[in-house]
Amino acid sequence: MKFLVLNGVNLNMTGRREPSVYGGETPESINEELRIFCAEHGHGAEFFQSNSEGELCTQIQNAEGVYDGVVLNAGAYTHYSYALRDAIASVRVPVVEVHLSNIFAREEFRRKSVLTEVCAGAVLGFGKNSYKLALESFWL
Numbered sequence: 001m002k003f004l005v006l007n008g009v010n011l012n013m014t015g016r017r018e019p020s021v022y023g024g025e026t027p028e029s030i031n032e033e034l035r036i037f038c039a040e041h042g043h044g045a046e047f048f049q050s051n052s053e054g055e056l057c058t059q060i061q062n063a064e065g066v067y068d069g070v071v072l073n074a075g076a077y078t079h080y081s082y083a084l085r086d087a088i089a090s091v092r093v094p095v096v097e098v099h100l101s102n103i104f105a106r107e108e109f110r111r112k113s114v115l116t117e118v119c120a121g122a123v124l125g126f127g128k129n130s131y132k133l134a135l136e137s138f139w140l
């Protein structure tokens, strides 16, 4: 199978921003670990990050027929982007929502995701392992 790991707004700053919340590893090193993790299980992974809501929607729209699943950390868009929610609901490719941190143990505004309802599932609070657990859900 082939997966798309899609990271949204500010996730290019992982490793540099609030390391006590998001960890100290760079996106490049996390992505390489995820690529190896998928390869070890006979799967492929591609990676895309954007700070732009529209670009993330376009990636989701284009994922149908190309990827077997999408792992999405939408960053703060999680909490209010109806555009991303509609994009996810528009395609038949399963999308698993991911967060590095446990959004339900943080500020009030983070305790709501407008995406979960249209996602196949959600994994949160396990740092970079949230991505691994989400990827694994496609082949377990």
Ligand code: DQA
Residues within 6 Å of the ligand: 009, 010, 011, 073, 074, 075, 076, 077, 078, 098, 099, 100, 101, 102, 103, 110
């Ligand atoms: C995040 C949680 C969001 O609330 C935050 O805006 C992020 C990262 C996470 O991975 O824990 O940018 O999605």
